[in-house]
Amino acid sequence: xxxxxxxxxxxxxxxxxxxxxxxxxxxxxxxxxxxxxxxxxxxxxxxxxxxxxxxxxxxxxxxxxxxxxxxxxxxxxxxxxxxxxxxxxxxxxxxxxxxxxxxxxxxxxxxxxxxxxxxxxxxxxxxxxxxxxxxxxxxxxxxxxxxxxxxxxxxxxxxxxxxxxxxxxxxxxxxxxxxxxxxxxxxxxxxxxxxxxxxxxxxxxxxxxxxxxxxxxxxxxx
Numbered sequence: 777x778x779x780x781x782x783x784x785x786x787x788x789x790x791x792x793x794x795x796x797x798x799x800x801x802x803x804x805x806x807x808x809x810x811x812x813x814x815x816x817x818x819x820x821x822x823x824x825x826x827x828x829x830x831x832x833x834x835x836x837x838x839x840x841x842x843x844x845x846x847x848x849x850x851x852x853x854x855x856x857x858x859x860x861x862x863x864x865x866x867x868x869x870x871x872x873x874x875x876x877x878x879x880x881x882x883x884x885x886x887x888x889x890x891x892x893x894x895x896x897x898x899x900x901x902x903x904x905x906x907x908x909x910x911x912x913x914x915x916x917x918x919x920x921x922x923x924x925x926x927x928x929x930x931x932x933x934x935x936x937x938x939x940x941x942x943x944x945x946x947x948x949x950x951x952x953x954x955x956x957x958x959x960x961x962x963x964x965x966x967x968x969x970x971x972x973x974x975x976x977x978x979x980x981x982x983x984x985x986x987x988x989x990x991x992x993x994x995x996x997x998x
Contacts, residue, residue: 777825780818787811790985793826801988846913849904856980857904857912857953866950869979873987874943877971882998883963886973887926889997890961893990895919899981903956917956927962939964943974951978958982 784791787808790801798819800807807815815822841847849857860866894900901917927946931939946962958978965971977987 777818777821780814780822781825783811784815791815791822791826793823796823796827798823798826801985846915849912849914853904853914853980854912856978860951860953860978860980867948870947870949870951870976871979871982871984871987872947872974872976873991874975875973875991877973879969881969881971883926883928886963886998889994890926890959891919891924892997893993894922894924894957894959897990900957900959902958902981904953904980922957924957924959927960929962930965932965932967936966939966939972943972946974947976949976953978953980 781791788802789807789811792799792801798815800815856869860869898916901919901922902914903917904912905915906912929942931942942962942964946960949960951958951960958981960976962974963971964974975987975991982990
């Protein structure tokens, strides 16, 4: 089982148990046919292994830290902080994504849904600041101190390349790690019933898998 899970990880495939069902997530839904057969063959064993009743799962639970005004950073976060102080490196750690909406769209509900995620996940309200001695710490902001808004534009009369340019601008704009938020979004209406949602996070608070999970959660909230 461990070899199978290692193989899945090496192929950027995530498996989890949701409501006693095995869920599989892969980039671009691209899974090797032989590996997919192996997953199906071991489906029941995977469910049992990943379920909460598994002793190993209990051992791997991460304990909660006590409340504090600041928290230490991980070694990888410290490295990203240092690299992000150089202008040419800052945008290199932007993690972008996009989503196409078709049909009726409630723009207010969409923004409220993103704010609900920011409220739920402390990491989306986290900023990084050095103390007087230059040591960097994480600070979790109250929701009321987070200045977030969707960049909203009606692009129905603009050519597609203008939309693409704005989305690329979203992706390439640097973040201010000390002020935050380290998540931003743009909503561009391209047709009567079609919108492009762009979103980007800094790698110090996210990764590729996190983006996919947050999009699913956003759709649930919405």
